[in-house]
């Protein structure tokens with residue numbers, strides 16, 4: 001698939017060596033490119049320099065070990081000149097639900113210091129629309145000696161593009177190779193040059209567009225998921241009021257050839273779907289009504305679950321509650337922004353040691369639970385000790401729980417795992 005000669009792109013600097021940057025750097029290095037990995041965190045750089053990894057991702061350890069020992073990937077805390085710069089630093093949500101682009105700005109400042117004519121700068125971080133243009137302006141401010149796309153009418157010295165990432169944690173290396181890419185250039189030439197970089201490893205298609213469109217594409221993908229989950233979550237609350245089994249109802253509605261409703265749950269977590277829609281709301285607050293409402297519905301769902309628990313506790317203040325699952329989705333150990341963890345933390349704050357947390361993918365309860373006295377156990381013993389069983393995550397281990405073990409319990413099943421007619 002490669003059209004660009006890796007020898008021509010002599011050096012690529014990947015700035016930010018986390019879940020996105022490190023796999024990207026390692027894949028490029030595995031294609032014969034000399035890759036400089038840059039990260040502000042010394043422990044990240046030290047770990048990678050030893051040929052090891054600081055994040056859990058299938059097959060990444062072997063690949064990093066190989067490319068570091070071959071000399072194609074070297075990590076450093078300092079920025080060096082390169083031909084291409086790929087920026088993959090965090091873009092969290094600020095306290096006031098405003099996107100925080102400070103890490104991107106800091107990375108751009110470091111890149112600006114070493115830029116040379118002929119360079120290409122690619123932004124991969126998830127950002128609000130207009131950020132790539134703003135970063136171009138920032139680079140222009142730092143380097144008045146160079147011409148940048150945007151306001152300079154002549155051919156720019158430095159090309160700039162936005163290329164979002166749409167990989168699924170746990171499948172990052174596979175999806176980096178096989179997912180189509182949407183590449184937004186500040187100019188068509190910028191997009192074409194960025195495509196050449198991705199074609200060094202991509203086994204899928206590159207679609208070229210403008211930087212603003214590509215920024216919105218990324219945000220739209222996650223808002224689409226959020227809105228659809230919110231629809232399912234809203235249905236679950238409506239059905240609860242109307243005494244209808246929401247899972248059965250959705251299963252039947254989905255028999256319609258053009259209906260495909262997702263499954264409800266205790267809320268939405270993780271570091272993308274629960275955050276990125278706010279970037280759209282912040283940019284167009286008067287227009288983004290549905291996207292904002294979806295966020296609010298999904299954020300309200302943990303409170304709805306807590307209400308159900310408090311009704312179940314009613315009259316038995318000493319009831320023990322087995323809480324099954326803390327992760328933000330099934331079959332992973334990732335607790336970031338997890339609604340399940342938030343629910344168990346709220347229960348722990350009120351009921352302390354009556355709460356027993358179960359999470360097969362971690363070894364011990366996190367501090368936010370232990371500080372309230374929440375206990376940690378395996379599913380079987382937690383259920384045996386409890387009057388109430390709250391299922392929060394449908395990890396594969398929980399599918400094996402015997403229905404008989406739940407017979408005398410009050411069960412609150414937020415994932416529809418144990419509904420009467422479930423397979």
Ligand SMILES: NC(=O)c1ccc[n+]([C@@H]2O[C@H](COP(=O)([O-])OP(=O)(O)OC[C@H]3O[C@@H](n4cnc5c(N)ncnc54)[C@H](O)[C@@H]3O)[C@@H](O)[C@H]2O)c1
Nearest residue numbers: 016017018019020039040041088089091106107125126165
């Ligand atoms: N993780 C995902 O699944 C995923 C998927 C799609 C998009 N994204 C987006 O990609 C971007 C990166 O996410 P991630 O999950 O890789 O983040 P991460 O936190 O795993 O890694 C980011 C790395 O950047 C480093 N860093 C911070 N500031 C820096 C600077 N100024 N210079 C150099 N390094 C710096 C940090 O030390 C960290 O190691 C974010 O915008 C995120 O929203 C992530």
